Amino acid sequence: MASDSLEQVAVDITACRKCPRLVEWREQVAREKTAxxxxxxxxxxxxxxxxDPKAKVLxxxxxxxxxxxxxxxxxxxxxxxxxxxxxxxYRAGFANQPFAISRDDGLELIGAYIAAIVRCAxxxxxxxxxxxxxxxxxxERELALLKDVRVIVCxxxxxxxxxxxxxxxxxxxxxxxxxxxxxxxxxxxLCTYHPSQQNTFTGKLTVEMLDAIFRRARELAES
Numbered sequence: 001m002a003s004d005s006l007e008q009v010a011v012d013i014t015a016c017r018k019c020p021r022l023v024e025w026r027e028q029v030a031r032e033k034t035a036x037x038x039x040x041x042x043x044x045x046x047x048x049x050x051x052d053p054k055a056k057v058l059x060x061x062x063x064x065x066x067x068x069x070x071x072x073x074x075x076x077x078x079x080x081x082x083x084x085x086x087x088x089x090y091r092a093g094f095a096n097q098p099f100a101i102s103r104d105d106g107l108e109l110i111g112a113y114i115a116a117i118v119r120c121a122x123x124x125x126x127x128x129x130x131x132x133x134x135x136x137x138x139x140e141r142e143l144a145l146l147k148d149v150r151v152i153v154c155x156x157x158x159x160x161x162x163x164x165x166x167x168x169x170x171x172x173x174x175x176x177x178x179x180x181x182x183x184x185x186x187x188x189x190l191c192t193y194h195p196s197q198q199n200t201f202t203g204k205l206t207v208e209m210l211d212a213i214f215r216r217a218r219e220l221a222e223s
Contacts, residue, residue, distance in 0.1 A: 009141045010048035013119050018134040022120035022127070029066045029121060043073030046120050049142050050075050051113030056221035057094065058149045059085070060139075060159040062194065063118035063127055070121035074103045075114050084195035084210060085114075085155070092214035111221065113149075115142050117162030132162060140166045150187055151220045153213065156194030163189060177209065178216075188220045 017023050030044025047069040061081075064070045068079025076082035077100040086107070090098035094112040099105070118127040118135045127135075143149070143166055154160040157175040164172045173181040173189060181189040192205070192213040199205040 004141055004145060006049070006053055006142065006145050009138055009145070013046045013048040013138050016046045016119065016135075016138075019120065019128075019131045022118075022122055022131055025123050026066075026070050026120045029070055033071075034067050037067060037071055040071055042071045044070060045073070047073060047075050047116065048119070049113060049115035051109035052111055053113070053146070054148050055109070055111055055113035055146055056148050057112045057151045057153060057217050058143075058146055059089075059112060059114045059153045059155065060163055061114070061116045061155045062158045063116050063125065064121045065125075066121040069116075072102050074100065075116055076100060077102065077105075077107075080197050080200070081195045084200055084205075084207075088195075088207070088210040088214050091211055092218055094214065094218075113142075113146055115139055117159055132165075136162065136166055139163075143167075151217045152187060152189045153217055154189060154191050156192075156196075159194075160189065160191055177205070178213065180216075180220075190217055190220065 027044050030042035033042060047064040061076060064075060065079040068082060069075050069077060072078040076085050082100045086095050086100045087098040089095040089112060094110055096108045100107050117139060118132055119138060152163055154163055160175045175191050177191060177193045179191045193199045195205060195210060
């Protein structure tokens with residue numbers, strides 16, 4: 001659409017009700033809450049992307065966490081994955097602070113933008129293929145609007161699959177931590193394990209490993 005903008009994409013994402021299963025789940029979580037966040041007014045809607053419109057680095061995740069982005073209304077905000085992600089981005093100079101608590105916590109991204117392949121919190125953190133298909137056009141619009149992006153950081157294999165679909169990559173690139181895929185247009189896909197508790201608690205992903213990814217993202221973006 002000729003007059004599209006990141007602001008319009010955010011509006012369209014927030015109003016989306018295409019996937020009945022996801023709508024039911026996100027709203028149920030928002031009503032029932034969890035004990036430690038019982039005083040929160042949950043967002044309970046799809047979560048739009050966030051960051052610098054002039055970003056050279058685009059970070060792509062799977063979907064909002066039920067009590068993270070689905071609670072706060074901002075991607076990777078208020079959950080353990082976000083704690084790791086924004087701390088690493090801060091150390092690499094992509095964020096003005098190392099934490100993300102709420103939409104009004106003062107966080108600003110510098111040269112970076114964060115999106116997700118699926119915008120609603122899915123049950124068991126597992127979106128269905130048709131749910132991803134419904135959501136992917138939003139990501140495609142963001143990709144088209146983020147014209148300065150040089151590096152796409154995929155947080156996990158699911159993000160790489162979504163990015164590959166959006167870009168029409170055939171054959172689909174293989175996932176591996178630290179693996180890079182140079183695209184014909186000069187952009188680079190950079191893969192990392194997702195900073196989920198499953199990976200960080202077990203040591204599959206360490207602080208040093210994630211820091212190395214964002215140092216490399218900066219090198220590629222500035223080269």
